[in-house]
Amino acid sequence: MGTEYTSPRMRPRLSPWAIGVWLLAALLVLFVAGPLVRLLLQSTPASLGAALHDRELGAAIGLTVLTASAACVLSLVLGVPLAYLLARASFPGRRVVEGLVELPVVVPHPVAGIALLLFLGRQSPVGAALAKLGLEVVNQVPGIIAGMLFVSAPIVVSAAREAFRNVDPKLERVARTLGDTGWAAFRRVTLPLAGRGVLAGAVLGWARSVSEFGSIVILTYNPKVASILIWDRFTLFGLPAAVPAAVVLLLLALGVFLLVQLVAPDRSAR
């Protein structure tokens, strides 16, 4: 097509506008990729090997994965019903609830940590009640999970809400007229169709939990999650001590990033 007036080698000339756009985009990509590549290059196979045999780092990463997974499960159990309500139901104050759920995204994380400390500490009614039930939050593993849940739940809820909004409610109505109860229609129609979006949100939320530092450092310094261990080593022993642990955490984050790419909704196919 069009071969009579253009050869395959010919490319349209870029306008100054297009050059500007490409240049600015490339600058930002470099700015993001540069430090990460630099960090990866900083580690040697030997230092990486040593890091993998570092028992304290291993324990911190294990704790991070475990607590991030617990926060992820909690955010799904509590967040999916909320997301479904926000997507489908109209009730007074819906927009307020919607705004409230997204608030943690704009709250600085140390502020979130202080707020959680005040809310869940032993001096607060909630913290005291939990302590009576044998659940200590501050300076314990539940404190880590609380910090992670606070920062990751908005991501899960908003991803799930969008996923549910993309499923036409009439599909559920059709399922109901075909004999499904509300729960059956949700399980057989809505969830399979929104599942990919919910899962992508869960993975992103999990990754956000893994990277959390600001609120956890206030709630539970010990036992240490990976981000706090890296901070600890940097302040105590300097950069060389922090780099191998940082590289391991970066590789973990990259793995999750690839996972998100795999499960994220394929919009082009819709």
Added chain:
Amino acid sequence: MIRLSGVTVRVGRFMLQDISLTVPTGGYGLVIGPTGSGKTTLLEAIAGHNPLRAGRILLRDVDVSHAAPEARRVGFVYQHYHLFPHLTVAENIGYGIRERAAGRRQQRIGELAELLRLTPLLERGTRGLSGGEQQRIALARALAPGPSILLLDEPFAAVDPATRRGLRRELRDLHEREGITTLQVTHDFEDAMRLGDVVAVLAGGTIVQSGPPEQVFRYPNSAFVAEFIGTGTVLRGKLTRTSEPDPSSGRFAARFEAGALSLEVVAEREGDAYAVLRPTDLLLSRGEAAGPAPRNRFAATVTRVERESALAHVYLDVGGTALLAAAMTSTADELGLAPGRPIGVAIKATAVHLI
């Protein structure tokens, strides 16, 4: 049987008010109305998706006014089909009969697929199917559990005219064969004329007229209904009595005047009125119209002629008043109808429907 009495539903700011309608067992009812008149809301209320604020819904003589949708056992087909995109065609059709044994389920899917010419598509996904195919799958899916009541939301709106004709025929055959009580909403009066036993005209959330389609078409009770269903030309004018009333019927001869047009009519009252002139009641002839005495005769100018296969729509001008007439295409040819040509028009006094 579907019986609605005083049904009132509110969805957001929209309100369906005091809807009463009966479709007898095995009957075919049509609700016709413009976009936004509440047609889909009404069907969804019958299916149990919209809670009632007032009134009662009886299906098969059982009060289901507050029953859950799954307890009402109605088949529902939406305008845009709403096939489940994560399931194959066969899985879509079999969705409502999953509790049946696999063999019986497959048999039912097979039967419906054959009936609606879907067999080659059964193992396919739903992407890339034509509008007509999707419509037939949605219909098969609704019919699979064997409902005795079927609700159809504008089933022909999104398909091409040829598919529409085919689907209409299939639906009529299916209805006659299975004896399913059907209520269809549409904005196309042709559906009502071809399919319906009962038709109700919905406007602004209320039923403004209902009855057999032919009766509603011939005797619309308001200018809105006449214009919406396309009964004919609706003229606004004034009625003046010209004779004493007939003692038995109370009717009298009168003159209806609208612009340059003055018609002899049979009326029941005087004053402001609408006259509906059905296109087929306007008789066209070359020169002065011939015919028996009580006919109105006047001269008109042809402004446009639209020929369909058998029928021609003839647009006329009578001193600034526009009229629509219909003639057989052959008659239109014989009369040499073309824009700008003068033509004689006649209409019986009794054929002018007054509102």
